[in-house]
Amino acid sequence: MTGPVIKVRDLVVEYRSPTGPLRAVDGLDLTISAGEVYALLGENGAGKTSTVEVIEGHRPRHSGDVEVLGIDPAASGAVRRELRDQIGIVLQTSGVEPEITPREALNLFSSTYRAPRSVREVIELTDLRDFADQRIGTLSGGQRRRLDLAVAVIGRPKVLFLDEPTTGFDPSARRKAWDLISNLRVDGTTILLTTHYLDEAEYLADRVGVMSKGRMLVEGTPGDLQQAHGQSVMSVKISETGSMGQQDIEHGVALALHAIPHHVTWIGQRLEITTSDTTGVLERLASWAASAGLVLSDWSIERPSLEQVFLDLNTNDDRGDSGD
Amino acid sequence: MTESQAWPQAIRLLLLQTSHQLRLFLRVPVAVFFTVALPFVVLLIINATSSERVLSDTNGEWPIDAFVCVAISAFTAVSATFTNLANMVPIRREEGVLQRWRSTPLPVWVLVGGHVLSAVVIAVLSTVFMLGVGVALYGVRIALTAVPALVLTMLVATVSFAAMGMAVAAVVPTASAASGIANAIILPMALISNVFIPMEDPPSVIDAVANLLPLRPFVDALQAPLHPMNPAAAPRWGSLGVVALWGLVSFVIAVRQFRWNAAPGGSTRRRRSRPQ
Numbered sequence: 001m002t003g004p005v006i007k008v009r010d011l012v013v014e015y016r017s018p019t020g021p022l023r024a025v026d027g028l029d030l031t032i033s034a035g036e037v038y039a040l041l042g043e044n045g046a047g048k049t050s051t052v053e054v055i056e057g058h059r060p061r062h063s064g065d066v067e068v069l070g071i072d073p074a075a076s077g078a079v080r081r082e083l084r085d086q087i088g089i090v091l092q093t094s095g096v097e098p099e100i101t102p103r104e105a106l107n108l109f110s111s112t113y114r115a116p117r118s119v120r121e122v123i124e125l126t127d128l129r130d131f132a133d134q135r136i137g138t139l140s141g142g143q144r145r146r147l148d149l150a151v152a153v154i155g156r157p158k159v160l161f162l163d164e165p166t167t168g169f170d171p172s173a174r175r176k177a178w179d180l181i182s183n184l185r186v187d188g189t190t191i192l193l194t195t196h197y198l199d200e201a202e203y204l205a206d207r208v209g210v211m212s213k214g215r216m217l218v219e220g221t222p223g224d225l226q227q228a229h230g231q232s233v234m235s236v237k238i239s240e241t242g243s244m245g246q247q248d249i250e251h252g253v254a255l256a257l258h259a260i261p262h263h264v265t266w267i268g269q270r271l272e273i274t275t276s277d278t279t280g281v282l283e284r285l286a287s288w289a290a291s292a293g294l295v296l297s298d299w300s301i302e303r304p305s306l307e308q309v310f311l312d313l314n315t316n317d318d319r320g321d322s323g324d
Numbered sequence: 325m326t327e328s329q330a331w332p333q334a335i336r337l338l339l340l341q342t343s344h345q346l347r348l349f350l351r352v353p354v355a356v357f358f359t360v361a362l363p364f365v366v367l368l369i370i371n372a373t374s375s376e377r378v379l380s381d382t383n384g385e386w387p388i389d390a391f392v393c394v395a396i397s398a399f400t401a402v403s404a405t406f407t408n409l410a411n412m413v414p415i416r417r418e419e420g421v422l423q424r425w426r427s428t429p430l431p432v433w434v435l436v437g438g439h440v441l442s443a444v445v446i447a448v449l450s451t452v453f454m455l456g457v458g459v460a461l462y463g464v465r466i467a468l469t470a471v472p473a474l475v476l477t478m479l480v481a482t483v484s485f486a487a488m489g490m491a492v493a494a495v496v497p498t499a500s501a502a503s504g505i506a507n508a509i510i511l512p513m514a515l516i517s518n519v520f521i522p523m524e525d526p527p528s529v530i531d532a533v534a535n536l537l538p539l540r541p542f543v544d545a546l547q548a549p550l551h552p553m554n555p556a557a558a559p560r561w562g563s564l565g566v567v568a569l570w571g572l573v574s575f576v577i578a579v580r581q582f583r584w585n586a587a588p589g590g591s592t593r594r595r596r597s598r599p600q
Contacts, residue, residue: 058426058584081331084429093585094427095420099351100344111340112430114329151424 004067005159005190006032006055011064013050013214024050026214028064032207037181037191039205041198043314047214048194049092049163055192056089056161068159085114088157090148090165098137102128102147105136106154113155125183126150127176142173149177153184160184162193166200178203198307208306210313217313222306227276229313230304234273234281237298244292256288257281270298334434341430341438342445349408349446359408360450363400367393367454370520371462379522384553391522391547393458397451398546399519401478402485402510402539404447409439409489410506414499418586426584436490443489444482451478455550463552470549473559477549480564481542484571488538491574494581513539538570 013025025047032038042048053059055066057073057080066073071083096105103119110116117125123132126146131139136147145168152160165181166174174197181204185191195201201208202222209219218229238249246266253264253271262275275281278301289296349355371389379386416422425435458464466474492509496502514520516530517540526534534540541563548556548563 056427058423081429081431084427087427089427091420091423091427093420094424096424097348097416097419097421099348104347108340108344109428111332111337112428114331114429152427155428 003034004031005034005036005069006030006038006192007065007067008051008055009065011051011054011066012062013047013054013059014062023214025054025061028211028214028216030209030216032190032192034190035185035188036206037185037193037204039201039208040192040194040211041196041201041208041310042194042211042217046211048211050214051211052161052163052192052194056087057083058089058091085155086157087159087161088152088155089161090145090152090163092163092167094148095144096136096147096151099135101133101135102139102150103132105147106150109151110154115156116154117156119154122150122154125153126180141168142170145169146173146177149180157189159190159192162191164194164196166195166197174200198305198310202306210310212314225309226303226306229276230309231274231276232278232304233302234275234278235267235270235298235300235302236273236285236296237270238289239269239295239297242293244294249294252288252292253285256284260284331429334431337430337434338437338441341434342441345438345442346445349442352412355408355412359400359403359446360453363396363403363450363454364457366520367396367457370396379524381547381551383548383551383556386547386552387463388522389462390458390464390550390552391518392520393454393462393464394547394550395517395519395522395543397454397458398481398539398543399514400454401447401451401482402542404450405440405443405482405485406489406492407506407510408446409443409486410492410496411499411503413439413490413493414496414502417493417583418499420585423585440483440486440490443486444479447482447485448478464550465552465555466550467555469557470555473549473557474546476559477542477545477564480571481545481567484538484567484574485542487571487574487578490578491581494578494583498586510539513537516540518543536566538567541566 008028008030011025011028011030012023014021014023016022028047028051030051040048040051050059054061055068055073057068057075060074068083069086071079073080073083075083100108103123106119106122110119123129126149128143128146128150131143136144139147145165149162149165152162162181166177169177178200181191181193185204191204193200193204205222207220208222208225210217210225218225220228244252249271250264253273257273257280260275260277260280262273262277262281265272265274273281273285282299286296349359370392374388374392377388379388379391413422422435455464455466459466489506492506493502496505513534516523516526516534517537518534519539523530541560545560545563545567548560
């Protein structure tokens with residue numbers, strides 16, 4: 001199956017508040033293709049959860065068009081049931097009765113779907129074996145989150161919604177959860193996840209969207225975002241400088257990199273250039289060095305972390321807002 | 325493909341939900357205690373401490389211990405339905421259980437039906453137990469001719485009180501408020517409904533109020549077919565009508581006011597994080 005699985009056009013979500021309606025989502029567009037893993041990022045209050053809840057059919061929208069697998073999630077009755085059969089949801093605040101065991105819970109939930117996975121398969125998949133027959137009330141927070149995930153995938157969903165799936169996990173549990181999510185992706189499951197962890201988005205997502213104040217700030221692959229919005233740090237060792245001092249070299253570099261935004265610092269014999277256009281800097285610097293008779297060696301380029309991109313984006317957005 | 329597969333049968337889903345709720349009930353010791361054990365102990369105490377009196381009602385005379393036994397049986401059925409649901413459903417809402425089910429293809433009526441049906445089963449079983457105690461110890465007699473009226477009375481009353489429980493569950497803000505509100509409703513009502521202490525010559529205002537509330541009519545309707553001298557073969561339609569009306573109004577309130585998730589900030593449980 002190809003083509004969009006989730007389509008959102010001009011979504012607006014408003015809440016009532018004592019000071020009048022509060023716009024949590026303000027004209028959002030979003031398209032997610034089959035088999036894609038999409039991570040929605042944003043600070044608290046950016047509108048991620050509201051957006052996802054509308055797409056899941058758990059929250060009414062003020063206006064806009066939303067389709068999941070060709071179905072409006074606000075539908076009711078048989079249409080709604082059809083959609084529910086094909087999606088899986090992990091919510092931040094949902095739970096299972098503490099008096100039963102994970103195996104009992106999975107048996108019960110699997111009864112409601114048309115073509116569920118087997119309980120045994122899901123217990124293996126989500127690594128619940130060791131506590132499948134313990135009361136849920138005795139499980140740790142991380143173990144319960146794994147059960148949430150298990151309940152969400154028992155129906156063999158085509159689309160999986162994960163609202164902060166690894167919040168509260170220890171590092172090894174997070175790794176395991178990531179592996180599980182990656183396995184589901186191999187099965188062709190489309191996944192929409194929200195997360196606070198940038199490394200999670202970097203590791204799991206094909207595409208990332210950063211939301212701020214109810215709007216989509218920027219969208220792209222993690223690599224795109226790093227390239228377009230982050231500054232890489234290039235570092236190179238300059239030897240055989242002959243009669244040229246550091247100031248001469250800086251002057252030469254400034255001329256060579258004319259019109260390319262960059263910033264230069266020295267660390268011992270190494271020149272560090274911070275820029276978003278690494279290719280341009282590389283080309284011009286190499287030809288300038290050749291003509292000036294300098295030897296450049298030991299190149300390194302460090303790309304920014306998604307976290308840096310995210311922080312930069314949000315800082316810029318705040319700055320842009322301070323005028324109104 | 326999933327599309328070509330049939331949906332699971334509704335009746336099977338309903339039975340699974342019902343047995344799930346029954347299993348939960350048995351695993352919550354406090355629910356079992358308040359629903360079954362407490363009324364039983366209260367019955368033993370009241371009848372051990374009351375004098376050997378005889379009561380008269382419209383159909384003739386009752387030994388007081390048989391009268392109280394049937395009244396407390398009715399109260400047990402109310403505990404199993406009204407009190408039980410009014411307490412447990414808000415707890416499940418705050419645990420996120422209702423929200424969890426809302427994410428599945430399970431039809432809402434099956435989810436609610438499982439809650440109601442399990443409550444009815446618990447009510448019927450505990451009432452049968454209490455009446456059995458009455459037969460064994462207090463001279464309660466169950467005439468064969470009265471069985472149809474008895475069954476109909478139990479059915480109408482348990483379903484109606486379950487609806488009342490769901491209505492309270494729908495409107496209360498939090499789970500901790502729910503148990504207080506449910507008790508604040510049921511205990512004063514029991515006191516004026518001949519449950520624990522049969523009232524002889526009550527003030528007419530209290531009598532009139534008790535007859536408009538649902539518990540006293542249920543007690544009357546359950547007592548009529550179990551009357552030791554003169555068991556009624558026909559159900560007490562008037563009393564059952566009052567109970568059913570309360571059930572119907574409650575049903576409408578429950579449907580209109582039902583909430584899947586805890587009110588923001590109104591939860592008695594600490595959430596992992598606040599929703600945005």
